[in-house]
Amino acid sequence: MWAFAQDYATAVFGDLLDPQKRVFWGYLASAWLISFLWLFVRRRAGLVRAAGEFFSAASWLTRSARADYLVFLLNGAIMMLLAPALLSQLTIAYALFQWMHGWFDGRPMLQWSPGAIAAAFTVTLFVADDLARYWVHRMLHRVPALWAFHKVHHTATSLNPLTVFRTHPMEGILFSLRGAVVQGGCVAPFIFFFGDRVELVTVLGASAFTFAFNALGSNLRHSHVALGYWRWLEFVVMSPAQHQVHHSIDARHVDRNFGATLSFWDWLFGTHCHSQTREPLVFGVRGADGPGAHRLASLYLLPFAEAFRAVASKLPGTRAGQRAVAAAE
Amino acid sequence: MTFSKLPILALTVLVGSGAAANVHAEADVYGNFPVTVPGYAGDHTDSTSYAGQIARHLLHNSLKKLAGQGDGSNAEALREQMMAYYDGKGPGREILDPRSQGAFVVAQQTIDEVSRERNLSGSVYGGQVTGWPGNMTGDEVLRFMIDKAAHTTGGIDPLTGYNYQQLISKFLMGAVFYNQAVDKYLDENLSPDVKPNDKPYSEGAPYTGKEHSWDEAFGYFGAPAHALELDAETAYLIAKADESVLAAADRNGDGKVDLYTEMTYAHAYYAADADKSGKTDYLHTITQAFVDGRKLLVEAGGEALTDAQRATLRGYADTIKTAWEKVIAEAAFKYAGSVYADLEKLKIIVESNGDPSKAFRGYVTHWGELKGFAMALQTSGRDLGETAVRLNRLIGYGPVLLGGGQVTGIDADGNYQIGGSRDLGEYMVHMIKVQQLLGEAFDLVARKNDVTGGMEKLVKDLGESKSAEND
Numbered sequence: 110m111w112a113f114a115q116d117y118a119t120a121v122f123g124d125l126l127d128p129q130k131r132v133f134w135g136y137l138a139s140a141w142l143i144s145f146l147w148l149f150v151r152r153r154a155g156l157v158r159a160a161g162e163f164f165s166a167a168s169w170l171t172r173s174a175r176a177d178y179l180v181f182l183l184n185g186a187i188m189m190l191l192a193p194a195l196l197s198q199l200t201i202a203y204a205l206f207q208w209m210h211g212w213f214d215g216r217p218m219l220q221w222s223p224g225a226i227a228a229a230f231t232v233t234l235f236v237a238d239d240l241a242r243y244w245v246h247r248m249l250h251r252v253p254a255l256w257a258f259h260k261v262h263h264t265a266t267s268l269n270p271l272t273v274f275r276t277h278p279m280e281g282i283l284f285s286l287r288g289a290v291v292q293g294g295c296v297a298p299f300i301f302f303f304g305d306r307v308e309l310v311t312v313l314g315a316s317a318f319t320f321a322f323n324a325l326g327s328n329l330r331h332s333h334v335a336l337g338y339w340r341w342l343e344f345v346v347m348s349p350a351q352h353q354v355h356h357s358i359d360a361r362h363v364d365r366n367f368g369a370t371l372s373f374w375d376w377l378f379g380t381h382c383h384s385q386t387r388e389p390l391v392f393g394v395r396g397a398d399g400p401g402a403h404r405l406a407s408l409y410l411l412p413f414a415e416a417f418r419a420v421a422s423k424l425p426g427t428r429a430g431q432r433a434v435a436a437a438e
Numbered sequence: 439m440t441f442s443k444l445p446i447l448a449l450t451v452l453v454g455s456g457a458a459a460n461v462h463a464e465a466d467v468y469g470n471f472p473v474t475v476p477g478y479a480g481d482h483t484d485s486t487s488y489a490g491q492i493a494r495h496l497l498h499n500s501l502k503k504l505a506g507q508g509d510g511s512n513a514e515a516l517r518e519q520m521m522a523y524y525d526g527k528g529p530g531r532e533i534l535d536p537r538s539q540g541a542f543v544v545a546q547q548t549i550d551e552v553s554r555e556r557n558l559s560g561s562v563y564g565g566q567v568t569g570w571p572g573n574m575t576g577d578e579v580l581r582f583m584i585d586k587a588a589h590t591t592g593g594i595d596p597l598t599g600y601n602y603q604q605l606i607s608k609f610l611m612g613a614v615f616y617n618q619a620v621d622k623y624l625d626e627n628l629s630p631d632v633k634p635n636d637k638p639y640s641e642g643a644p645y646t647g648k649e650h651s652w653d654e655a656f657g658y659f660g661a662p663a664h665a666l667e668l669d670a671e672t673a674y675l676i677a678k679a680d681e682s683v684l685a686a687a688d689r690n691g692d693g694k695v696d697l698y699t700e701m702t703y704a705h706a707y708y709a710a711d712a713d714k715s716g717k718t719d720y721l722h723t724i725t726q727a728f729v730d731g732r733k734l735l736v737e738a739g740g741e742a743l744t745d746a747q748r749a750t751l752r753g754y755a756d757t758i759k760t761a762w763e764k765v766i767a768e769a770a771f772k773y774a775g776s777v778y779a780d781l782e783k784l785k786i787i788v789e790s791n792g793d794p795s796k797a798f799r800g801y802v803t804h805w806g807e808l809k810g811f812a813m814a815l816q817t818s819g820r821d822l823g824e825t826a827v828r829l830n831r832l833i834g835y836g837p838v839l840l841g842g843g844q845v846t847g848i849d850a851d852g853n854y855q856i857g858g859s860r861d862l863g864e865y866m867v868h869m870i871k872v873q874q875l876l877g878e879a880f881d882l883v884a885r886k887n888d889v890t891g892g893m894e895k896l897v898k899d900l901g902e903s904k905s906a907e908n909d
Binding site for chain 2: 315369
């Protein structure tokens with residue numbers, strides 16, 4: 110039990126010290142700095158407001174925020190228990206590596222320079238991961254049974270950097286699977302063709318892209334600091350304010366901006382929306398903003414019932430299906 | 439490729455990798471332990487004694503040398519000569535390896551100069567060897583291989599792909615040295631009633647039962663007595679009789695390398711080989727545990743061990759057994775990688791209609807080492823369960839031959855049966871799986887010739903994605 114408690118504390122609070130994680134203290138500090146500079150220099154806010162906006166009570170001390178913190182703490186334990194059962198990237202990489210011997214009838218090695226291999230691997234991994242994030246996110250919104258779980262994240266009516274952890278564990282499992290497929294799917298072919306010369310370009314142990322994305326204010330995505338980019342840049346990179354649009358309940362913003370780092374995918378697949386920094390946005394899910402929306406029981410259990418109803422409605426033989434058919438008629 | 443020293447985020451603390459320093463200052467030497475036998479009346483002042491084990495190392499080295507000396511016409515004479523080293527105990531047996539090489543002069547020329555009336559066959563693993571066809575015991579496998587080796591040219595049978603020099607050597611190191619040390623001396627003989635510490639090992643002996651058992655296990659490991667003063671590279675080169683390490687080997691400074699105390703043999707050599715990677719420290723870990731255990735026995739002062747002393751001694755024994763098993767698994771891992779690379783070469787040669795004979799020799803040599811180590815792993819007396827089953831199935835009874843065949847069994851007359859139709863590419867995948875299996879089952883670190891090119895490390899560097907974190 111003590112060992113579990115120690116592992117739990119390390120897993121949960123270790124994120125604050127891990128540069129691979131978005132809530133690493135350095136990234137939180139850089140988010141604050143960017144927020145301060147943007148508000149003070151660009152928006153000409155007063156010194157106190159510019160410095161304090163990132164820490165506003167409307168962002169950190171609401172009922173919604175308190176639910177974020179509880180979900181963060183509870184999920185830490187749940188995911189620790191689930192982790193051993195989840196498919197690992199190494200399992201996928203090994204399987205793919207072995208299959209490739211059959212597909213290529215042996216192992217044709219390629220002779221590239223170390224720099225080229227590292228650059229190619231780092232870029233491939235980043236692009237594949239970001240694309241997978243776009244499509245999984247899009248599915249989470251478009252497939253009713255998945256939306257039931259993803260809605261937990263969107264019922265947040267205030268945003269702060271820990272809202273990133275306001276996630277149903279079922280979604281956590283899906284993200285783990287996504288990560289395993291993408292990482293395993295990238296590692297295997299690179300090792301197959303380049304052997305032990307494959308390296309990731311890293312800064313402080315994190316992929317250079319992850320580092321750049323996080324150091325340049327990724328934590329402002331879940332905040333009330335509406336930092337937008339130039340219009341041309343918002344076609345390529347997702348600004349914090351664009352992600353806030355994604356959380357907006359405004360009908361014009363629903364199912365827009367699914368991208369993680371790149372907004373390019375949204376532009377390519379027709380879900381792009383520019384940031385809106387003039388009017389304040391209202392965050393949440395229309396119809397799911399009652400006081401019960403932030404209760405743990407609602408956040409953890411209701412999605413199962415809703416997902417079940419969504420699946421059952423597709424099955425004509427069930428009562429839910431019959432009700433759905435009758436309603437449609 | 440990293441940029442890891444940004445001052446703004448300097449909170450990250452660099453933690454040591456765990457690979458220990460290679461050279462121990464003022465290191466312990468295994469030897470010169472005082473006599474503690476109660477009432478001992480003899481002349482000895484040093485109770486250390488493992489000459490019988492070193493004699494067996496020399497018998498093994500010599501037998502390996504002989505196994506490669508078949509010329510197609512000397513089978514019976516060669517078989518008899520090999521059996522003299524394996525089974526015989528007679529006097530006059532020359533040490534065929536190691537021998538003096540230039541300035542690297544060895545002190546002994548015959549087995550008897552180290553210890554008399556020793557053989558290998560009396561100390562072989564008695565269980566069934568499931569990795570080899572024919573349902574044989576360890577002793578039967580070795581006799582069978584010796585007979586077959588005598589009928590080859592250069593120790594290699596091209597029809598089966600067996601390199602008997604490697605098979606005999608690598609399997610024997612497990613079936614004799616490893617088995618005797620970990621299953622008998624470091625296990626059975628640590629029990630209170632077996633070879634007690636308050637009695638001499640045998641009547642008149644200057645060492646107690648426990649002291650000599652411990653020494654015998656150390657002897658089988660094969661490390662020089664001053665291994666803790668040597669780095670991995672030096673310990674490794676001593677086994678090669680390399681002139682450049684003469685001074686390091688010759689600890690007593692008499693200008694000769696004493697084969698009893700100053701030579702590296704068997705698994706100590708492979709421990710050093712793994713440690714050369716800089717990722718492991720098996721040689722020193724094992725030797726230090728031997729030295730610490732022996733010191734504990736000296737401190738026991740010829741009294742029966744207390745429960746606490748026995749528990750501590752068993753702790754040292756467990757350290758040795760765990761690391762020793764890893765050493766053998768690391769060696770098997772390495773040679774699985776070599777076989778994989780050989781197969782890759784062979785495929786290219788065969789597809790371009792080249793001459794595969796040289797590459798084939800390299801392939802079957804590495805395969806013999808892989809197979810020998812894989813069989814040796816299964817002689818510890820510890821049931822490896824599914825790991826052993828999968829390992830034996832993946833490697834098979836023989837290497838996949840260029841025509842796709844593989845030894846599948848032995849008939850009633852002792853002839854090999856060849857069947858199956860695996861291609862070389864498929865067998866390459868088997869080698870990947872062998873490495874994966876060994877790496878996971880034994881938690882390997884050195885991982886030489888890793889065909890997945892450090893895939894595990896790369897994946898680890900990418901970080902876990904097992905947290906519920908949204909976009």
